[in-house]
Each structure stands twice: as C-alpha cells, then as structure tokens.
Amino acid sequence: MKRSERMMARLTGRRGERVLAVAALGGLAASAVLSLLVAPPDALQGEVQRLMYVHVPAAWLAYLSFAVVFVASAAYLLTSRSRWDRLAAASAEVGVLFTALTIVLGALWGKPVWGTWWTWDPRLTTTAVLLLIYLAYLALRQVADSPRRRARWSAVLGVVGFVDVPIVHMSVVWWRSLHQPPTVLRPGAPTIAGSMLTALLVAVAAFTLAWAYLITVRLRVGRLEERAATEALSARTGRVPSDGQLPPVVGVQGRAGSDA
C-alpha cells in the first residue's frame, strides 16, 4: 500500500471518521455562535444578512464537491480503479445536497431583500442548471446496467458537467445580475467588515469539516454497497472481480449483461 493510500485509509477509517465528526460538530457550534450572536447585523439588510453565513459556505462546498467529482472522474477514466468512481459518486451526492441547500437559503434571503423567492437572474439560473446536471449524474448512475459502464458514463459526465462551475462563479461578472458580485474571492481586498469576515471564514471552515465528514461516511457506504454487489455476483456466478476493479455485470438487483 502506498503512503498516500495509507493516509487516506487512516482518514476514512472509523477513528478518523469520529475525529472529523467531533471537529465538525464543534466547528458548527462555534460558527452558529459567531454568526447569530457575535457578528453585527448588516447596515442595509439587517438581520437577514446572517443567512450569508450558511449560504456562502454551502455554495463553496457545492463548488468543492463538483471539483472533486471532476478530478475523481478524470482519474477513473485514466486508471479504471473503482475507488475513483466511489469518490466521484460520493462527492456528487454531497454536492447536490449543498447546491439544493444554497438555492433554498438564497430564496429565503431573496424574499425579504429582493421581494421575491426566485428570479431568472444569471447566477440563479446557472446554479439551477448546475443542480440539474448533477441530478442527471446521479440518475445516470441508477440506470446503467453494468457497474463498469455506469462508472465510465458517469465519469464522462463528471468531467463535462464541471464546465458549469466557473460559469456559475463568473456569471455575476460576465452578465448584468441582481446577485451581488464576489466579496471575498475577488481581485483586491474583501469588501466586507472584519467581524463579518471572521464569522464567514469560521463558517466556511466548519462547513468544510462537516463536508469532509459526510464524504467519509458516504465513501464507507459506497464500499459496503460495492461489497454487497460483489457478494451477490460471486454467489450467482462464482466469479470474483480482480482487486480494485468493478465487476462487469450487476450483482444485486440489476440485469446481468456484458460490458460494452
């Protein structure tokens, strides 16, 4: 086992999972205190601006999740190792969760500030498209009848679908938008007060820990489901796939078929 693999195994082991859980819970509690009690209300928006301390981290983690899907998908296409497919699937699922959360939180902020839950603004529209792309990715994983084919098709979509992420981020710069332009990830100094920036950065760190914890749990679920599929395959055919490779046919509920 390589050094990087050993480190990954330690991080995703049950002990690493527990450490991440405790760190994420502590971080989220600290973030809630800073966001709701310590940071001042916004001069123009008032209390509702506090939603930014959950909306912005959720959007950042959606970007991060889909970046991981992109890298893991490219790695699967190059190596055909099942661990990359599992990582891409885990990250896509968590990314969809955070994208949906971003949209819901944005709507809750939009109603009192913009006077509407939803508008076909470039940022909102491209984010909705992003959600649809990765819902399609998850749907694709359900329909393919062979694990290898499923992994290959979804890896292609995982690479191509990532094109929308920079479009979402730059939409407020490229097109006329109701949505405010970047306040932190921009050329020059952030356009936000120091106490608010601290609350935001703590929130981003805490949510990133929670994201890492969800990914490790989802990876474990993926390994267990793959093991169940392999057991089913070997019970039916007596064949066991080679180490690290996906079985060519579906083992549990799907149809048996050749890999094309």
Next chain:
Amino acid sequence: MPDAGYVAAGYLATAAALGGYLLRLRVRARRARGRAAALAGRPARPARR
C-alpha cells in the same frame, strides 16, 4: 427583528439537510452490511445434483 423568521428557517433547513442526509447514510450502511452478510452466508454456487 422583522426578518428573524427567515434566518431561523434558513438555519433549521441547514440542520435538517445535514442531519437528514447523515441519518439516510447510516440507514444505507446498515442495509448494505446486512445484505453483504446475508449473501456471504450462502454457498458460492448452488450444489450440483
């Protein structure tokens, strides 16, 4: 605080989304473990007569 309801709804939605997803993962893990254990208990191939 006129907009406190929106803020409360946002934080509750976040907690529900993260907590709900985690619960769902735990259920999936238990099911997969049970399925693998049940299948591993069977003979690899049906016995020939």
